[in-house]
Amino acid sequence: MLESEKYKRMQNMKCYAYIIAGVVFQTIIILVFALTVMRIKTPSARLRSVTVQSLNYNASGVPHFNMRLIMEIAVKNKNFGHFRFDNTTANVTFGSVMVGDGEIVKSRARARKTKRMNVTVDVSSSAVSDEDGLRTQLSSGTLTLTGVARLRGKVTLMKLMKKRKTAEMNCTMTVNLNSHAVQDLDCE
Numbered sequence: 001m002l003e004s005e006k007y008k009r010m011q012n013m014k015c016y017a018y019i020i021a022g023v024v025f026q027t028i029i030i031l032v033f034a035l036t037v038m039r040i041k042t043p044s045a046r047l048r049s050v051t052v053q054s055l056n057y058n059a060s061g062v063p064h065f066n067m068r069l070i071m072e073i074a075v076k077n078k079n080f081g082h083f084r085f086d087n088t089t090a091n092v093t094f095g096s097v098m099v100g101d102g103e104i105v106k107s108r109a110r111a112r113k114t115k116r117m118n119v120t121v122d123v124s125s126s127a128v129s130d131e132d133g134l135r136t137q138l139s140s141g142t143l144t145l146t147g148v149a150r151l152r153g154k155v156t157l158m159k160l161m162k163k164r165k166t167a168e169m170n171c172t173m174t175v176n177l178n179s180h181a182v183q184d185l186d187c188e
């Protein structure tokens with residue numbers, strides 16, 4: 001075989017190697033893109049802060065409490081597209097009894113942003129039937145309440161890909177009855 005022919009063949013092989021490397025590289029880029037940017041994650045929702053207003057309660061006689069809570073809800077959207085959610089309610093429970101609810105007006109969390117909003121909930125123990133349990137909690141000086149909400153909506157990527165997602169909020173708060181401060185706020 002002639003030297004020049006050998007050389008030509010080697011050049012060709014080099015060329016194929018470049019093409020294959022290029023295809024592999026592109027495939028990796030597309031895969032990374034598909035697994036990060038295009039993957040739709042479920043947005044999360046939690047209570048960022050809670051302010052207690054006009055609290056009154058009595059642990060003796062017929063135990064009862066009522067107050068107004070200003071709950072700041074944060075909806076975190078990690079997607080590269082916005083999350084638009086519908087009207088819903090934020091419920092506040094004491095044990096398993098619902099003691100108040102507030103309206104969450106439909107809105108949206110922009111791409112890779114956290115949407116914050118305030119929801120006002122008037123809370124009252126009128127539906128609580130476990131008087132002993134209520135008296136025990138109120139006498140202890142703190143009251144444990146739970147705030148839950150289910151924000152149903154859609155994540156839209158690049159105006160064309162849409163997927164239904166629901167952000168769930170489930171937070172436990174401890175209200176200090178003397179200072180009127182919320183001292184513990186834990187979200188699932």
Ligand SMILES: *[C@@H]1O[C@H](CO)[C@@H](O)[C@H](O)[C@H]1NC(C)=O
Binds near residue numbers: 058059060061062
């Ligand atoms: C709490 O209830 C007791 C017994 O019913 C009553 O004597 C007391 O005045 C009440 N306290 C307040 C602050 O309302």
Ligand SMILES: *[C@@H]1O[C@H](CO)[C@@H](O)[C@H](O)[C@H]1NC(C)=O
Binds near residue numbers: 105
């Ligand atoms: C959502 O709530 C707003 C404010 O209360 C109301 O005006 C609107 O009609 C509601 N939208 C739907 C779809 O229920």
Ligand SMILES: *[C@@H]1O[C@H](CO)[C@@H](O)[C@H](O)[C@H]1NC(C)=O
Binds near residue numbers: 051070072116117118
């Ligand atoms: C919610 O209310 C709190 C307390 O009043 C305030 O500091 C906060 O800026 C409000 N957040 C929004 C998003 O309006």
Ligand SMILES: *[C@@H]1O[C@H](CO)[C@@H](O)[C@H](O)[C@H]1NC(C)=O
Binds near residue numbers: 089091148149150
């Ligand atoms: C809040 O309460 C309403 C009315 O009872 C109920 O339909 C809704 O499912 C509750 N939301 C959550 C998240 O539990």
Ligand SMILES: *[C@@H]1O[C@H](CO)[C@@H](O)[C@H](O)[C@H]1NC(C)=O
Binds near residue numbers: 148170
């Ligand atoms: C909230 O979290 C608690 C603790 O994990 C769980 O027992 C409860 O069922 C949850 N509530 C909702 C409405 O998801």
